[in-house]
Amino acid sequence: MIKKLLFLLASSGLLLAADCNDNEPIGSVLEINFKGTFDNAPLVMYESAYPYEAGMAVKLQLFQFYLSDIVLLKEDGSSVPLSDVALISFKDILTPAAAAQGITLNTSGIPAGHYTGLRMGIGVAPNLNSTSPANYTPPHPLDDNYWSASSGYVFIKIEGNADTSGNGEFPAKLTFHTGANDIYKEKTFQKHMELKDGALLQLNFNIDLKKVLSKGGSDFLDFRQVTQDHNNNPSIYTFIATNFYDALSLE
Amino acid sequence: MRFLWNKQAFRLFAQNAFNRKLLSVCAGLFFCFCAALFMVSATCSSDAPEKGAWSATPYPLKEPEHFVKMLMPSDNPLTVEGVDLGRQLFFDPLLSMNGAISCASCHLPQNAFSDGKAFSIGVNGQQGPRSSMALANVGYYYKGLFWDGRSKSLEDQALIPVREPHEMNSDWSMVELKLRNHPKYPELFYKAFGIAEPKEITRFLAAKAIAQFERTLISANAKYDQVLAGKATFTEAEARGRMIFFDASDELPKSECGHCHVDPLFTNLDFFNNGIQQVSSLEDFPDKGRGKITKIKYDNGKFRVPTLRNIELTAPYMHDGRFKTLDEVLEHYISGGHSAENLNPNVRQLNFTGRDKSDLIAFLKTLTDTSFIHNPAFKNPFTE
Numbered sequence: 110m111i112k113k114l115l116f117l118l119a120s121s122g123l124l125l126a127a128d129c130n131d132n133e134p135i136g137s138v139l140e141i142n143f144k145g146t147f148d149n150a151p152l153v154m155y156e157s158a159y160p161y162e163a164g165m166a167v168k169l170q171l172f173q174f175y176l177s178d179i180v181l182l183k184e185d186g187s188s189v190p191l192s193d194v195a196l197i198s199f200k201d202i203l204t205p206a207a208a209a210q211g212i213t214l215n216t217s218g219i220p221a222g223h224y225t226g227l228r229m230g231i232g233v234a235p236n237l238n239s240t241s242p243a244n245y246t247p248p249h250p251l252d253d254n255y256w257s258a259s260s261g262y263v264f265i266k267i268e269g270n271a272d273t274s275g276n277g278e279f280p281a282k283l284t285f286h287t288g289a290n291d292i293y294k295e296k297t298f299q300k301h302m303e304l305k306d307g308a309l310l311q312l313n314f315n316i317d318l319k320k321v322l323s324k325g326g327s328d329f330l331d332f333r334q335v336t337q338d339h340n341n342n343p344s345i346y347t348f349i350a351t352n353f354y355d356a357l358s359l360e
Numbered sequence: 361m362r363f364l365w366n367k368q369a370f371r372l373f374a375q376n377a378f379n380r381k382l383l384s385v386c387a388g389l390f391f392c393f394c395a396a397l398f399m400v401s402a403t404c405s406s407d408a409p410e411k412g413a414w415s416a417t418p419y420p421l422k423e424p425e426h427f428v429k430m431l432m433p434s435d436n437p438l439t440v441e442g443v444d445l446g447r448q449l450f451f452d453p454l455l456s457m458n459g460a461i462s463c464a465s466c467h468l469p470q471n472a473f474s475d476g477k478a479f480s481i482g483v484n485g486q487q488g489p490r491s492s493m494a495l496a497n498v499g500y501y502y503k504g505l506f507w508d509g510r511s512k513s514l515e516d517q518a519l520i521p522v523r524e525p526h527e528m529n530s531d532w533s534m535v536e537l538k539l540r541n542h543p544k545y546p547e548l549f550y551k552a553f554g555i556a557e558p559k560e561i562t563r564f565l566a567a568k569a570i571a572q573f574e575r576t577l578i579s580a581n582a583k584y585d586q587v588l589a590g591k592a593t594f595t596e597a598e599a600r601g602r603m604i605f606f607d608a609s610d611e612l613p614k615s616e617c618g619h620c621h622v623d624p625l626f627t628n629l630d631f632f633n634n635g636i637q638q639v640s641s642l643e644d645f646p647d648k649g650r651g652k653i654t655k656i657k658y659d660n661g662k663f664r665v666p667t668l669r670n671i672e673l674t675a676p677y678m679h680d681g682r683f684k685t686l687d688e689v690l691e692h693y694i695s696g697g698h699s700a701e702n703l704n705p706n707v708r709q710l711n712f713t714g715r716d717k718s719d720l721i722a723f724l725k726t727l728t729d730t731s732f733i734h735n736p737a738f739k740n741p742f743t744e
């Protein structure tokens with residue numbers, strides 16, 4: 110809470126100091142919240158074991174992803190930028206209570222008015238994916254997760270362990286990292302929103318990790334056969350990217 | 361398309377789950393707005409303060425272009441005079457109880473500012489619980505210093521060794537007295553910070569000066585960097601080792617090293633259990649590392665990823681110096697590590713031949729930066 114206040118204080122101070130003009134409207138605040146689930150159960154790192162396909166089970170250590178060019182859409186087709194890039198990480202979600210709160214992005218100073226939806230790119234947009242941490246002063250979302258061998262950022266990281274034989278042990282080590290310009294994709298979410306000056310609005314997104322790993326039936330990542338991919342095998346990384354696109358939803 | 365710092369200040373930042381209730385946010389906003397108004401009335405009408413006679417020279421820090429930018433605290437800008445004072449303090453055993461141990465006793469330039477011991481030895485031969493850390497590029501480590509990340513900044517860290525019983529075993533009031541009554545230091549503190557009288561010498565100014573010196577300890581001129589800059593070429597073994605290190609070829613075995621030892625710093629500054637310790641439960645780590653600080657069970661046995669720059673010079677390895685050679689380190693990683701609930705899944709059995717191993721080590725040795733360890737600006741000023 111203190112951190113948040115300090116941040117808001119600093120940013121509103123900067124904003125006003127830059128203009129030396131306190132007559133401008135302050136705009137509204139939009140909180141974009143992301144909750145992770147696994148087959149609808151709260152997504153908690155380490156602690157929880159989640160039943161998976163074919164009698165297997167999964168535990169997580171890391172789930173994170175980048176979003177780029179997040180914009181609010183207006184009726185006339187124009188848009189208002191909210192952020193050029195954000196890293197959403199569930200790494201520190203260690204309890205069901207933390208999972209229920211999710212991860213929140215704060216945007217402020219948004220012009221009041223009527224909006225029809227929100228658009229975001231899943232991954233790091235190509236113009237930013239051609240940069241590297243050397244372009245940034247930390248802390249910045251793009252100061253990490255750069256894979257120099259492929260000159261780009263890792264868009265999605267899923268790391269954890271699997272019980273492949275149903276015996277309650279989790280020896281299989283899972284590391285799935287995806288990211289490349291050709292799997293960057295924008296998704297639009299329709300929602301009518303009335304933003305008022307000085308008011309706050311919350312948007313709640315959900316990402317169900319099971320849907321990212323499995324389409325159900327016989328179409329799932331089979332951890333008995335494959336435990337890692339670092340954007341090497343197109344049939345794996347496009348599977349993850351497509352599923353992620355479908356699974357990200359706005360309540 | 362950069363919106364992050366534009367005038368409308370659409371600020372967006374990722375953060376952990378705070379307890380956010382609508383009410384408190386509204387109250388917070390109101391508070392912020394009032395405070396901001398106050399700040400504006402202060403900034404908009406302020407006249408420049410009068411300048412005194414003292415001034416220090418900005419230090420021309422050469423930041424390597426292929427590195428992330430160094431985060432500089434606004435209240436401790438680098439100055440030539442500050443860095444010089446910091447260097448003197450760093451090498452001065454005056455900081456210790458018995459006048460025998462300086463920072464440099466455990467952070468030696470020739471060892472890339474580590475000490476070559478499994479456990480560091482402090483005043484009166486007392487052994488500490490952990491291995492010393494190399495200080496190359498320490499100015500970039502903004503996610504917490506020490507193996508467990510318990511110190512937030514170099515300014516904060518520099519206060520600690522003086523009072524640690526197994527390090528310098530002194531106390532700062534004593535050190536402040538010695539510095540104030542010293543024939544040389546009052547002048548140096550004046551030059552660095554413009555103090556009016558010796559009694560204004562404090563531990564905090566000393567720590568600031570040491571931190572300034574440490575920020576200049578940049579190592580970015582190893583063979584690896586020269587190859588990147590097109591000024592040198594890898595041998596065949598080094599080039600093959602590089603491909604293995606970064607998992608860059610489907611024909612070669614993967615090493616997974618690059619997930620954690622991310623270039624160009626060769627650390628991502630994060631904390632992991634890399635599987636060196638066999639334990640039957642997460643409570644059993646002899647040194648809980650990160651978990652001792654966060655009190656989170658799953659952080660037990662996690663340590664900050666150390667840099668691999670100058671790794672050839674900083675044996676023995678790991679927080680407890682358990683491995684004497686890089687060969688032993690690689691044997692550990694090849695085995696896949698000891699399992700534990702929080703063993704990082706990027707540490708997995710490797711399918712290595714003897715040649716893969718020796719090529720990877722050849723690559724690691726291209727991270728040795730001799731111009732760094734021989735840099736005259738980093739040498740002991742008392743033995744020049």
